[in-house]
Amino acid sequence: MPLSWFQMAVQLFVTCLVDSFFPEVGEATVDVLESAGETVEFPADQTCCGQPAYNVGLRDDARKMAAHTLDVLDATDGPIVLPSGSCTDMIVHHIPELMAGDPRRAAQAERVAGRTRELSQFLVDDLGLETVGPGCGDCSVAYHPSCHGLRNLNLRTQAESLLDHTEGVQRVELPDAENCCGFGGLFSVEMPEVSVAMMETKLKNVEASGAAILVGGDVSCLMHLGGGLHRNDSAVTVKHFAEILAGRLDNAHDD
Amino acid sequence: MTIEPVTFLGRVKRDRESGVVIPVSEAARRMSAYRVAASVDFPLMEEMRDRAREVRLHTLANLDKYLAQFASQVEANGGQVHWAADGDEANAIIRQIADDNDVRTVVKSKSMVTEEIDLNESLEAAGLSIVETDLGEFIVQLSGDKPSHIIAPVLHKTRYDIGELFAAKLDRGFSTDPAELTQMAREHLRREFLTADMGISGCNMAIADTGTVVLVTNEGNGRLTTTAPRIHVTVMGMERIVPTFGDASAVLEVLARAGTGQRLSVYTNFVSGSRRHGDPDGPDAFHVVILDNGRSRTLGGQEAEILACIRCGACLNICPVYREVGGHAYGFTYPGPIGAVVTPSLKGLDEWHELPYASTLCGACVEACPVRIDIPKMLLTLRSRAATDGHLPGWLTFAIGRYATAATHPRQFRLLLKAGGVVGSMMARDGWISKAPSHGANWTGARDLPQPAKQPFHARWKARHGA
Ligand code: SF4
16 A cells, blocks of 8 residues: 555445444544544445345345445545444455456455455554553453454454553453354344354353453444343443543443 | 254254253363364464365365276275265165175264264164264264264263263163273173174275275274274265375374364274285275265355365364354254355255354354365355345345345435434333344344434534534
8 A cells, every 4th residue: 555545534434333323433433533643534325335135145235235335435545444343354355255246346346445444453553553542541341352353354453452552441351252242143133042142151251351341343243242231231331442442431322 | 864853943942951052062162272272282283284275175176086096096905986976875885785795783983974874774774783883973872862063972961971871771880980981882892893794984084096094083993893894884975085195194184183182183094905915804895985965066066165174073163153052953964164064065955044044154163174164155155045045034135125225325324224213212211122023023032222323423424524
């Protein structure tokens, strides 16, 4: 990438789940990027990258959504940043696969994939930052590395290291952290028994960690785990790491 | 081997209720930890994984050539080769060999491929007596059960279960001490080995340029099965080939490490035919049955690479789904991630379209797999075919179709989010929905659902930036 690429405004792709359920995570992402000195732009016609359709096997629907996403993003310049490992993985790896049969789309998919970064990846690997933002003050957190970011984007340390360098954040180890939480997209409603069993295993480890806040990088998994914690009357809450960095702990969710 | 009841979730429910998944989960975690420790201990592990993968992929790309070479080498060594298109043919061939040689009793060493074709049932129906000699398989047979793991068939049983079983069936008193239990089984099995007419083994690898069958075991029963009886029959899937001894050793470097965390299994047998002049022991005749049973079709399809599998079991051990549901949930011989691909590939999606969906696509399997098979990618291609074949529930296809339409019309999409916020706020209390209607209940059965935002991000951005 040319150096000037990093000097361009960041194009924020918030993901459909942040847009609809967790707008406060989108706002925290903007805060974090701005404290990193970035100018943030939001391509207004963005919707969903197509991952839900792709993962259940409905490739024509997925291709439609992916094509729309490509058109919206390809009309912009500069880095594209997402507060989600899973949707980043979709844009970086799966959309190019989906478009392989169409040379024009394939080229577009490659262009967009090359510019796309997950938030912690952008901050740490591209910008070389140790941390950003004011942080949350004193808080004890455990970090759950969501699978697609962890394994498909190789995000092994980025978010953890951001948290570890943030003043006041006490990060405790989450036992068996890399074991999947059981969300799995539509798996969570197609096979709820299995999804919930996996969730309970994860939540046992969360409780055992002693952390007050379970932090992650994908609101999908956090929605699943947070929903379980709330149902179980747990004192533990869930937050995206952008919220911790931005110090937005009591974001009212529904306003 | 198929397992009732007929649906994945039905089997999951039964096995979670009965508690058989608990020992599976614990043992799978342990075995994963052994694998990780063995890899840390072996600086060449990553390199050897690449090498083993190369060997397997090269073999698959040239399978016809190496199979022909293997067959002619077996014959040159005095063995006989039989080709079976499916399980029925393989079973008929083996019954015929038994018949031709007045075989009445059979001992077997562990073989998943014979489970795949229900060989035991077929031979028993023909009046033969079969005894499984792998300790785990012996326990499975005694209890009329099914294996729940490809290398550790009784992962789902505790030593208490086994103690009770032996007390009831072997008439040897009750023990829960693994060493004592093993001794009971050994004494029982020793008699069987000495009197059996035929030994049937599986095959971990078949070396093309020497016609050698490689058996990897930890109990020595494979060695007895292939040497003590008059006749030795090896049953192998047609993809088990490797070109040379050197290639076999590349696979051996990673097989036990990935499977059990051992550097090498306790026994590695190389069988190159029947007893030769001057040999102190060995069978009079050596037969190899090479089974297709859907493999050539798989080889020509999008999941061809699954045939590179060396059956180590690492993907089962690491799989967070397998750890919660155990092996029987997968309904067929091969459980876990490998089964979720192999079973529908070999047997078709019509009956097995649920299995590719029994995964979160977390990718732990490909990370653990010694030959780096991209199982999630294959689950996705299988899902795409299952969806095309109409195996998805109608409501889901409909909902995704509508969502895709909205997502390609930004104004519609923004309205949809707004509407979601309004409806959500009517259902929620204190920001949470605890009882969603219709298929939403699949979510709220055990999890609360956060209320969709009244002001989606789109609207907030617009309010903040006026654009
Ligand atoms: S797919 Fe890989 S990890 Fe799973 S059994 Fe086969 S070789 Fe082992």
